[in-house]
Amino acid sequence: MAKVVVLGAGVAGHTCASFLKKKLGKHHEVVVVSPNSYYQWIPSNIWVGVGQMTIDQVRFQLKKVYDRWGIVFKQAKAIEIHPDEQYVTIEYTAGDNAGYTENVDYDYLVNATGPKLNFEATEGLGPDKNSYSVCTYSHAAHAWENLQESIRKMQAGQKQRFLIGTGHAMATCQGAAFEYILNVAYEISRRGLSNMAQITWISNEYELGDFGMGGAFVKRGGYITPTKVFTESLLAEYGINWIRRAGIYKVEPGKAYYENLDGEMLTQEFDFAMLIPSFSGVGLNAFDRSGADITDKMFAPNKFMKVDADYTAKPFDEWSANDWPAIYQNPLYKNVYAAGIAFAPPHPISKPMSSPNGRQIFPTPPRTGMPSGVMGKIVALNIAEQILGSHNEHHHKASMSRMGAACIVSAGFGSFDGLGASMTLFPVVPDWDKYPEWGRDMNYSVGEAGLAGHWLKVILHYLFFHKAKGYPFWWLIPE
Amino acid sequence: MGSNKIKAYYDEAYPPVPDATTLFWRKFLPWQLIRFVILNIKMIRIVAGGHS
Numbered sequence A: 001m002a003k004v005v006v007l008g009a010g011v012a013g014h015t016c017a018s019f020l021k022k023k024l025g026k027h028h029e030v031v032v033v034s035p036n037s038y039y040q041w042i043p044s045n046i047w048v049g050v051g052q053m054t055i056d057q058v059r060f061q062l063k064k065v066y067d068r069w070g071i072v073f074k075q076a077k078a079i080e081i082h083p084d085e086q087y088v089t090i091e092y093t094a095g096d097n098a099g100y101t102e103n104v105d106y107d108y109l110v111n112a113t114g115p116k117l118n119f120e121a122t123e124g125l126g127p128d129k130n131s132y133s134v135c136t137y138s139h140a141a142h143a144w145e146n147l148q149e150s151i152r153k154m155q156a157g158q159k160q161r162f163l164i165g166t167g168h169a170m171a172t173c174q175g176a177a178f179e180y181i182l183n184v185a186y187e188i189s190r191r192g193l194s195n196m197a198q199i200t201w202i203s204n205e206y207e208l209g210d211f212g213m214g215g216a217f218v219k220r221g222g223y224i225t226p227t228k229v230f231t232e233s234l235l236a237e238y239g240i241n242w243i244r245r246a247g248i249y250k251v252e253p254g255k256a257y258y259e260n261l262d263g264e265m266l267t268q269e270f271d272f273a274m275l276i277p278s279f280s281g282v283g284l285n286a287f288d289r290s291g292a293d294i295t296d297k298m299f300a301p302n303k304f305m306k307v308d309a310d311y312t313a314k315p316f317d318e319w320s321a322n323d324w325p326a327i328y329q330n331p332l333y334k335n336v337y338a339a340g341i342a343f344a345p346p347h348p349i350s351k352p353m354s355s356p357n358g359r360q361i362f363p364t365p366p367r368t369g370m371p372s373g374v375m376g377k378i379v380a381l382n383i384a385e386q387i388l389g390s391h392n393e394h395h396h397k398a399s400m401s402r403m404g405a406a407c408i409v410s411a412g413f414g415s416f417d418g419l420g421a422s423m424t425l426f427p428v429v430p431d432w433d434k435y436p437e438w439g440r441d442m443n444y445s446v447g448e449a450g451l452a453g454h455w456l457k458v459i460l461h462y463l464f465f466h467k468a469k470g471y472p473f474w475w476l477i478p479e
Numbered sequence B: 001m002g003s004n005k006i007k008a009y010y011d012e013a014y015p016p017v018p019d020a021t022t023l024f025w026r027k028f029l030p031w032q033l034i035r036f037v038i039l040n041i042k043m044i045r046i047v048a049g050g051h052s
Helices: A011-027 A042-048 A062-069 A139-156 A175-190 A227-237 A370-390 A451-468 B020-027 B030-049
Strands: A003-007 A027-032 A039-040 A060-062 A072-082 A086-090 A101-105 A107-113 A114-116 A160-166 A197-202 A218-222 A223-227 A240-244 A246-252 A255-260 A264-271 A270-274 A276-281 A334-338 A404-411 A419-425 A446-450
Touching: A003 A011, A011 A062, A011 A101, A011 A370, A027 A139, A027 A218, A039 A062, A039 A270, A042 A139, A042 A255, A042 A451, A060 A062, A062 A072, A062 A223, A072 A101, A072 A107, A107 A175, A107 A240, A107 A370, A114 A446, A139 A160, A139 A175, A139 A270, A160 A370, A175 A227, A175 A404, A218 A227, A218 A446, A227 A240, A227 A419, A227 A446, A246 A270, A270 A419, A334 B030, A370 A404, A404 A451, A404 B030, A419 B020, A419 B030, A446 B030, B020 B030
Parallel strands: A003 A027, A003 A107, A027 A072, A107 A334, A160 A197, A160 A270, A197 A240
Antiparallel strands: A039 A060, A072 A086, A086 A101, A114 A276, A218 A223, A246 A255, A255 A264, A404 A419, A419 A446
C-alpha cells in the first residue's frame, strides 16, 4: 500500500488529491494537509468583494468531502520536509491538537501549498494595515464592508478616490485586480454615483494588458490587437484612469508611495485601496538525513520549489518555451512534486525592467486556476501510474508553454446586464520558435466583451463547485 | 470626478470606446448565445490541448 501526501488544498492540491483517490481507490492512502478547513474558489472572491456573493457561496468544508472520498484530512500547515527519510513535519492549526507537530511519512509528496501573501514586502500594505485585498474570502468580505462605507459617503455627497491594482513592484495577479476594479466601477455606476468617484488603476506592468505574460495579441474587430488596447478600452469605457510602470513601496493611511520606471518618486492619495501583494513560497524548510538544511537546494530564493525547469540564468532574448517544466518533479528527489503556484518558474514571462534607481518593476508570472488545476491533475495521474505500475515514465505532461489559459473578467451579476470580458490565449508562455509572428496560436485567441463571457463566468463558478465537491461525473468537467 | 473637455493629451483619451452599435451587440441575446457556444468550444479546445 502506497501513501501519497498532498500539501495544500487549493485548486492544484484539491484537484491532485481528487484524481489520486479516483485512480488509486481504497488500496492506497491519500493524505491532504491544509491549514484551512475550507476549500475556496478564489476567482469568485471578486464577487464577495462587491457584495454579490456571500463567503459561504465561495467555500465549503473540506473534511466532509474528504470523508466521503476516503481521503485523510489533517488541518495543519507543513513546516519541514525530510526527503531522505520521506516524511514531512506538520503543525496542527485547529482543534484539540492545535499547535502540536506530527511527522507524516510518505511514498510520494506533492507540494501544492500555493503562495504566501507577502504583504510584509510593502510597508503598510494589507488588510491589517492601510489597504484591502481580495486574495481570500475573508479579505474580500472585509473589502466589501469598507467599500460600502465609501458608497455611503458618496451617497451623502462626499467624493471618494479609489485606488486598485498591484501593491508591490513585482506583484502578479493583475487579472484579479482588473476584475475587481471593473466590478467596483460597475457597482458605483449602477448606483448613479460615477460623478462622485475617481477610480484609478495602478500597475507594475510596462503596458496595461501585460498580465505578467508579456501581454498578448487577440483577434478583435478585424484587427490583431494587443491586449494593451483591449484593456485600456475597458478601463476608458468605465471612466477609470490609470498609472502604469509603478512599483508601490509604501502605503500610509490614504496615501500610496510608488516609484515609476523613470525613477520618479510619486504618491497617489485614496479613500479606498485594494492592492494585490507580492507572492512568495510559504517558507517550507528541507533537511537531509544528517539534519543539514537543504532548503536552498530544493527551493528557489523566492521559496518556491524547484522542479524540472531549466533554471540557468539567461538574458530575456534567450528565454525559451522549453525552459518551462512539464511534469513538476523535483530534480533532487524524484518522489517529490510541486504543482500550481508552489513550483518555481524558471524566469518571468514579462521582460524584466528596472528604474534608474535599481528597483525592479515588472509583473512576475501568473499561475491562474486553469493551469494550476491541470498541473494538479497530471501530477496525480503520473504518480498513480507509477504506484499502479502501468507506467514508470511520466506519461502525462503539461507545460505552461504548451498550455492555454482563459481569463474572464466579469462585472455585474444579473443574467442580462452583466459584462464579461473574455480573453483566451494559447500557450500561456509565448513560444516564438513555434509561433514566430505573434508568439502564440492566433486560432485560439479571443478578446471580446459581452453577456456571453459573463454567463460563462457564472456557469464556471457552479461547474467548478460541482467538480470540487465530487458530485456525480465531476471528473468530466475539465480543469 | 473631474471632466476632460478636450479629448486628447492624456492616456485615457486614446483607447477605442464602444459605440451604440457595439453596446447593442454585446447584449443582443441571439448573438450572445452564438458567442457563448463559440467561447465554450474555444475553451474546451484550449483545455484539451494543454495537457497529454
